[in-house]
Ligand SMILES: Cc1cc2nc3c(=O)[nH]c(=O)nc-3n(C[C@H](O)[C@H](O)[C@H](O)COP(=O)(O)OP(=O)(O)OC[C@H]3O[C@@H](n4cnc5c(N)ncnc54)[C@H](O)[C@@H]3O)c2cc1C
Ligand code: FES
């Protein structure tokens with residue numbers, strides 16, 4: 221890892237100004253960024269740690285919306301997001317306990333790894349990504365693998381999740397990395413069902429609209445019987461072919477619907 | 482270079498570090514606490530697990546500068562001053578929970594963190610908690626057994642491997 225200057229501001233405003241410098245980068249829990257820097261795939265001249273910003277931490281539920289600070293660790297979400305059990309459960313299965321004690325929701329959503337768990341929850345919940353300058357709807361936020369609507373130096377300060385009537389996340393584990401080989405988040409709201417799939421597509425997390433339509437008619441796994449996902453845009457690698465991932469999308473969606481009840 | 486100060490195993494510790502200095506490097510090379518092992522350096526193996534403000538973290542994936550002001554505990558803090566092993570360490574010895582011993586510091590630190598949150602974990606809970614701790618020797622069976630024994634549970638029904 222190349223050397224860099226390290227700063228740890230205590231407010232969002234100070235962090236934003238530190239990030240204004242060329243080649244400065246935000247540091248969340250470092251669980252993705254530090255390994256990337258060790259491989260010299262990133263070499264910022266300055267790291268701006270967000271871990272000292274108290275305003276960016278914590279979980280609160282109010283009026284049917286769960287708000288999670290952008291600097292909140294997966295471990296804290298697992299322990300404190302009881303108002304949205306499917307989300308707490310998702311957080312409790314990210315990586316391992318030591319990763320969950322450092323990694324943050326803001327870091328996960330900013331990174332938008334095509335196999336990460338949180339992007340599917342945010343998209344399936346129609347969450348709002350709150351930054352230091354604006355609010356971005358999840359439908360506009362995810363723009364393909366490792367690509368988001370965030371501008372240079374923009375910080376995710378919070379994420380707002382409307383709490384669904386029923387929801388479930390099913391993760392088919394890639395046993396070596398502990399990420400999702402395929403993960404499906406199903407959330408049922410008064411105004412409709414949303415289904416978001418991670419791990420599967422070369423275009424990153426996506427909504428499976430045919431499944432949403434079928435589940436809007438009938439919220440039962442059988443409603444998905446005749447649906448198939450086309451393998452063409454799926455990820456194919458040594459862990460699973462395109463066809464295998466396409467098949468898993470159907471299986472995991474049915475399991476999620478069953479578990480959501 | 483920046484100065485960092487933290488409490489390590491109950492004692493004040495400080496030193497000058499670069500931005501990129503990892504906590505594992507600070508512990509091993511600056512403080513000479515080589516009980517914390519670095520197996521992979523890529524956040525996979527868990528040999529480097531220490532406690533930072535009471536939470537298990539991989540010390541190869543946190544900057545020393547991030548731990549400035551923190552309370553850090555390493556494997557060296559686990560036995561009593563006279564060398565008496567703590568319950569988890571003693572159980573690892575009694576139940577043959579280690580072979581080469583390379584993963585053991587991280588295993589013990591993870592196990593201690595688990596038992597603090599969950600004083601009587603099931604076998605499945607122990608295995609899930611150790612997801613990020615890799616052992617290339619034991620096959621895990623005796624590690625799980627040792628942790629169950631350390632938590633005061635009867636392990637006579639669990640077959641020896
Ligand atoms: C062994 C292991 C297993 C894992 N398993 C899983 C898994 O099963 N599922 C899963 O989803 N993830 C998994 N992860 C990834 C983990 O969840 C990371 O914590 C997460 O991807 C990144 O979060 P972070 O806070 O560590 O961010 P960092 O690594 O610090 O940063 C990642 C990126 O986000 C930017 N960033 C950080 N915080 C913010 C913010 N608030 N606003 C804007 N930009 C920001 C950084 O500049 C950087 O570009 C795993 C990681 C490891 C090491
Ligand atoms: S050395 Fe830190 S996880 Fe392997």
Ligand code: FES
Pocket residue numbers: 578579580581582583584585615616617618619
């Ligand atoms: S005892 Fe050798 S790696 Fe675990």
